[in-house]
Amino acid sequence: xxxxxxxxxxxxxxxxxxxxxxxxxxxxxxxxxxxxxxxxxxxxxxxxxxxxxxxxxxxxxxxxxxxxxxxxxxxxxxxxxxxxxxxxxxxxxxxxxxxxxxxxxxxxxxxxxxxxxxxxxxxxxxxxxxxxxxxxxxxxxxxxxxxxxxxxxxxxxxxxxxxxxxxxxxxxxxxxxxxxxxxxxxxxxxxxxxxxxxxxxxxxxxxxxxxxxxxxxxxxxxxxxxxxxxxxxxxxxxxxxxxxxxxxxxxxxxxxxxxxxxxxxxxxxxxxxxxxxxxxxxxxxxxxxxxxxxxxxxxxxxxxxxxxxxxxxxxxxxxxxxxxx
Amino acid sequence: xxxxxxxxxxxxxxxxxxxxxxxxxxxxxxxxxxxxxxxxxxxxxxxxxxxxxxxxxxxxxxxxxxxxxxxxxxxxxxxxxxxxxxxxxxxxxxxxxxxxxxxxxxxxxxxxxxxxxxxxxxxxxxxxxxxxxxxxxxxxxxxxxxxxxxxxxxxxxxxxxxxxxxxxxxxxxxxxxxxxxxxxxxxxxxxxxxxxxxxxxxxxxxxxxxxxxxxxxxxxxxxxxxxxxxxxxxxxxxxxxxxxxxxxxxxxxxxxxxxxxxxxxxxxxxxxxxxxxxxxxxxxxxxxxxxxxxxxxxxxxxxxxxxxxxxxxxxxxxxxxxxxx
DNA sequence: TTGTAGGCGTTATCAT
DNA sequence: ATGATAACGCCTACAA
Numbered sequence: 236x237x238x239x240x241x242x243x244x245x246x247x248x249x250x251x252x253x254x255x256x257x258x259x260x261x262x263x264x265x266x267x268x269x270x271x272x273x274x275x276x277x278x279x280x281x282x283x284x285x286x287x288x289x290x291x292x293x294x295x296x297x298x299x300x301x302x303x304x305x306x307x308x309x310x311x312x313x314x315x316x317x318x319x320x321x322x323x324x325x326x327x328x329x330x331x332x333x334x335x336x337x338x339x340x341x342x343x344x345x346x347x348x349x350x351x352x353x354x355x356x357x358x359x360x361x362x363x364x365x366x367x368x369x370x371x372x373x374x375x376x377x378x379x380x381x382x383x384x385x386x387x388x389x390x391x392x393x394x395x396x397x398x399x400x401x402x403x404x405x406x407x408x409x410x411x412x413x414x415x416x417x418x419x420x421x422x423x424x425x426x427x428x429x430x431x432x433x434x435x436x437x438x439x440x441x442x443x444x445x446x447x448x449x450x451x452x453x454x455x456x457x458x459x460x461x462x463x464x465x466x467x468x469x470x471x472x473x474x475x476x477x478x479x480x481x482x483x484x485x486x487x488x489x490x491x492x493x494x495x496x497x498x499x500x501x502x503x504x505x506x507x508x509x510x511x512x513x514x515x516x517x518x519x520x521x522x523x524x525x526x527x528x529x530x531x532x533x534x535x536x537x538x539x540x541x542x543x544x545x546x547x548x549x550x551x552x553x554x555x556x557x558x559x560x
Numbered sequence: 561x562x563x564x565x566x567x568x569x570x571x572x573x574x575x576x577x578x579x580x581x582x583x584x585x586x587x588x589x590x591x592x593x594x595x596x597x598x599x600x601x602x603x604x605x606x607x608x609x610x611x612x613x614x615x616x617x618x619x620x621x622x623x624x625x626x627x628x629x630x631x632x633x634x635x636x637x638x639x640x641x642x643x644x645x646x647x648x649x650x651x652x653x654x655x656x657x658x659x660x661x662x663x664x665x666x667x668x669x670x671x672x673x674x675x676x677x678x679x680x681x682x683x684x685x686x687x688x689x690x691x692x693x694x695x696x697x698x699x700x701x702x703x704x705x706x707x708x709x710x711x712x713x714x715x716x717x718x719x720x721x722x723x724x725x726x727x728x729x730x731x732x733x734x735x736x737x738x739x740x741x742x743x744x745x746x747x748x749x750x751x752x753x754x755x756x757x758x759x760x761x762x763x764x765x766x767x768x769x770x771x772x773x774x775x776x777x778x779x780x781x782x783x784x785x786x787x788x789x790x791x792x793x794x795x796x797x798x799x800x801x802x803x804x805x806x807x808x809x810x811x812x813x814x815x816x817x818x819x820x821x822x823x824x825x826x827x828x829x830x831x832x833x834x835x836x837x838x839x840x841x842x843x844x845x846x847x848x849x850x851x852x853x854x855x856x857x858x859x860x861x862x863x864x865x866x867x868x869x870x871x872x873x874x875x876x877x878x879x880x881x882x883x884x885x
Numbered sequence: 886t887t888g889t890a891g892g893c894g895t896t897a898t899c900a901t
Numbered sequence: 902a903t904g905a906t907a908a909c910g911c912c913t914a915c916a917a
Contacts, residue, residue, distance in 0.1 A: 236695065238910060249888045254912055263886060283672040284613045285910030288893050293609065295652075295673075303653070304634045306831070312628060316655060325669050327620075328628075328653035330641055344650055347608040348620075370561065453831070482831050489834040506631070506778070506807050506831035509814040563894060574904045579896055588902060610894030613909050 237277045246273040257281060287349050296324050296373075296532060297345035299338060299355040303330040306505050307478055307521045308356065311377065314525020315354060322533045324351060335359035342367060352532045357381055373535040377528045379422055380545075386535060387545045388528045390519065392422045395550060396429020399474055399499045399517045402553040404437050406515075408472035408497055411439075414459040414484060415476040416451035423451060426476040426501060445470060449480050456483020463496075464488075470496055478502030485514065499553075517553045524548045562602045571598040582606060612674050620652050621857060622670035624663060624680040628655040631830050632803055632846045633681065636702065639850020640679060647858045649676060660684035667692060677857045682706055698860040702853045704747055705870075711860065712870045713853045715844065717747045720875060721754020724799055724824045724842045727878040729762050731840075733797035733822055736764075739784040739809060740801040741776035748776060751801040751826060770795060774805050781808020789816060796821055803827030810839065824878070842878045849873045 243250045246269040255262045256270040273279070287293035298315050300308045312328055319326045327350070329341040338358050345353050346366065352373030357363070361381035367374050368385060376387040396413075403411050413430040416423025427446060434441040447462065449455030456475060460483065463470055473496050475481035481500030488495055489509060499515035527546055534540045568575045571594040580587045581595040598604070612618035623640050625633045637653060644651045652675070654666040663683050670678050671691065677698030682688070686706035692699050693710060701712040721738075728736050738755040741748025752771060759766040772787065774780030781800060785808065788795055798821050800806035806825030813820055814834060824840035852871055859865045 239912095240910085250911080251888060251890095251913080252886090255887090258912080260913095261886070266887085280668060280672050282613075282674070282910050283669070284609055284618065284674045285893090286912075288607075288609045288613050288895090288909090289911045289913085291893075293673075303628075303637060304631065304830070306629065306631075309629045309634060313655070325654070325666070329650070330638070341650070343605060344608070347605050348618075349607070349609045482833055485833040486835060504831070504833060505629070506829070507833040508807055508810040508829060508831075508836065509834035510811060511833065564896095565894085575895080576897085576904060576906090577902085580903085583896080586902070591903085607894050610909090611896075613893090613911090614895045614897080616909070 237279045239279075239281065241277060242270065242273045242279050245277065246270045292349045292351050294324055295327050295348065295350045296352045296354065296529075296536075297327045297329055297341065297350050299329045299331060299341050299345070299353060301331050301333045301338075301356055301358045303328065305479060307502060307519070310503075310505075311356075311521040311525040311528075314522040314527075315529040316525075318526055318529030318533060322529075324533070324536075331358050333358045335363070339363060346370065346372065351536050354528050354532055373532055375528045375532045375535070377524060384543050386528075386531045386540070386543050388524055388531065388548055389545060390422075390524075390550060391547050392425035393429040393432065395501050395517060395519075396426035396474070396476060397433045398429070399426075399476075399501050399515065399553060400430045400433035402515050402517070403472045403474060403497060403499050404433065404439075406472075406497060409439060410445070410468070410470045411472045411474060412445040412447065412463050412470035412496075413474045413476065414447045414449050414456060414463070414480050416449065416455075416480070418448055420451065423448070423476060430474055430476075449483075451477055452479045453483040453486070456480030456485075457487050458483075460484040460487035464491060472497040472499065474499045474501070476501050478504065482507075485509070485511065515553055518551055520548075520551065562604045564604075564606065566602060567595065567598045567604050570602065571595045617674050617676045619649055620673065620675045621649050621677045621679065621854075621861075622652045622654055622666065622675050624654045624656060624666050624670070624678060626656050626658045626663075626681055626683045628653065630804060632827060632844070635828075635830075636681075636846040636850040636853075639847040639852075640854040641850075643851055643854035643858060647854075649858070649861075656683050658683045660688070664688060671695065671697065677861050679853050679857055698857055700853045700857045700860070702849060709868050711853075711856045711865070711868050713849055713856065713873055714870060715747075715849075715875060716872050717750035718754040718757065720826050720842060720844075721751035721799070721801060722758045723754070724751075724801075724826050724840065724878060725755045725758035727840050727842070728797045728799065728822060728824050729758065729764075731797075731822060734764060735770070735793070735795045736797045736799060737770040737772065737788050737795035737821075738799045738801065739772045739774050739781060739788070739805050741774065741780075741805070743773055745776065748773070748801060755799055755801075774808075776802055777804045778808040778811070781805030781810075782812050783808075785809040785812035789813075789821070794821065797824065798822070799824045799826070801826050803829065807832075810834070810836065840878050843876055845873075845875065 239250045243253045256267050316326050331338040354375045356378040364383045374385045415427040431441040447459040449459040475484045501517045564575045568578045581592050641651050656663040679700045681703040689708045699710045740752040756766040772784040774784040800809045826842045828843050
């Protein structure tokens with residue numbers, strides 16, 4: 236295992252000089268050259284543990300996500316990675332499984348490992364970030380709003396719900412159901428609010444039996460769709476407010492015979508196994524949300540950022556059908 | 561920021577004693593109690609950077625994957641996580657995007673961060689593990705065989721290809737095509753070999769025009785299926801040798817009118833948007849592969865493991881249709 | 886510009 | 902069983 240002192244010995248300089256070369260401080264060209272030669276010859280790379288102990292922060296950032304199996308979040312992760320790598324940071328992905336304790340666990344590790352910063356899509360209620368912000372750690376929240384005074388990158392969820400519903404109205408549908416997430420989930424509620432607002436604005440009722448609170452996963456979408464299709468007065472269109480319930484809804488619908496309900500989905504379906512030309516998609520581009528969040532975090536780590544800000548991640552026009560991926 | 565010396569001061573002992581309590585060494589009960597009280601009162605958690613500098617290894621393990629957006633690998637990651645957490649280790653997920661250089665980058669970081677071990681599904685040719693094994697780091701390879709003398713958890717890929725093909729033969733199909741990955745990809749080749757072996761064993765030809773080397777992603781499956789369906793003599797059954805090309809194949813097939821080819825897929829389709837009762841699935845259970853790999857890694861980290869071994873991850877009987885997820 | 890030396894927070898060795 | 906202390910590898914005053 237080669238250390239900085241080995242490099243120093245080989246180059247005939249002090250460890251301080253080696254360190255300076257490695258960190259682009261002022262060193263005379265000839266010595267710098269000698270050091271670099273020694274570095275390549277030995278294949279030396281600095282011990283990051285020692286470096287981060289000394290500097291009081293590492294070159295790692297934590298990306299804390301509630302569900303790593305959801306393509307929305309993996310795509311977001313790709314965006315974060317792209318920015319981080321060009322900034323010389325490495326991304327550490329942590330999966331909380333929507334569990335507040337696991338989330339605490341990972342946030343604590345990020346802290347104890349002196350990580351440079353954290354990007355988190357929070358599970359559960361807010362307030363958990365106090366310890367991190369108190370320690371002046373760089374923190375960016377994505378996808379789900381919190382009350383804390385930190386940078387946040389969010390969708391305008393009510394607007395998403397409204398626009399997706401409007402697209403269904405524009406197609407002439409009048410009895411439009413909404414499948415959303417659990418009552419305690421703010422994004423799910425906001426998107427459902429948008430659905431309600433759009434219907435109301437169009438002078439239509441938004442009866443309770445057309446709003447289904449599912450579990451926001453594939454099986455939730457299946458169950459909700461089954462229930463809606465079996466109703467006395469089935470809807471002629473359905474809005475699924477996230478990608479997973481959209482998958483479930485589509486799956487049930489594909490088995491249906493006779494007149495099919497029109498489906499609208501807020502989200503993307505990269506692994507659709509059927510052509511979905513007849514489905515409205517309001518694509519969210521989570522990758523760009525990741526890019527935005529990472530850029531924000533990097534500037535905060537570098538101390539270039541001002542007061543905490545909330546960025547509303549723009550989304551695109553509603554599309555009919557999905558281009559693959 | 562509270563340090564071990566703060567705890568020591570509050571408990572009226574030396575830092576050495578605090579450290580001993582934290583690491584379950586022998587300490588008199590009363591002093592231990594005092595220390596624990598001080599720890600909770602201050603909310604102290606050890607600085608992991610300092611700890612790992614001293615101990616020469618951290619409590620992190622790296623999971624280096626070629627494509628974090630592929631559900632196969634996210635599911636594998638979940639398995640690794642489950643074992644790691646109960647062993648007191650935290651998982652760091654790294655995405656190489658099938659790029660050898662990026663892989664090198666992350667493996668180097670794992671080394672420089674003194675991580676306790678690495679689980680890697682290798683991108684590109686073998687030999688890249690030399691540095692890690694030389695340094696006696698704990699390493700487990702998953703999914704893709706390498707020549708290095710390290711623990712490996714693999715499928716018997718040729719057997720997978722054979723069994724999946726046999727299932728199609730059992731259904732009476734005779735003209736069976738195979739859509740697999742690029743020529744340089746060993747797992748893709750091995751599964752195709754299995755396809756060929758099954759056909760040969762059944763006394764059937766395995767002509768070149770029935771074997772398509774696709775790019776092993778969704779669009780590859782689409783392109784391959786398009787080509788096969790447009791052929792002068794289209795197959796009456798198609799084997800897709802991984803989940804992503806399976807998705808693409810299914811997508812094209814779902815648009816097809818008239819007599820549909822029977823599809824067999826090696827892999828799972830957690831996000832299928834259609835009912836796929838008429839598709840053969842040979843499910844791989846990547847989560848269990850992750851469990852196996854992580855158990856192996858943990859025992860190696862603890863020094864309990866013997867010589868490097870290759871574990872063949874069992875798979876299940878071919879299923880007709882998929883139960884969701 | 887370069888070198889010397891102290892310290893980041895923890896654990897392990899060596900006395901007691 | 903407990904405490905003082907050195908060491909892990911690096912960076913950065915400070916001195917020269």
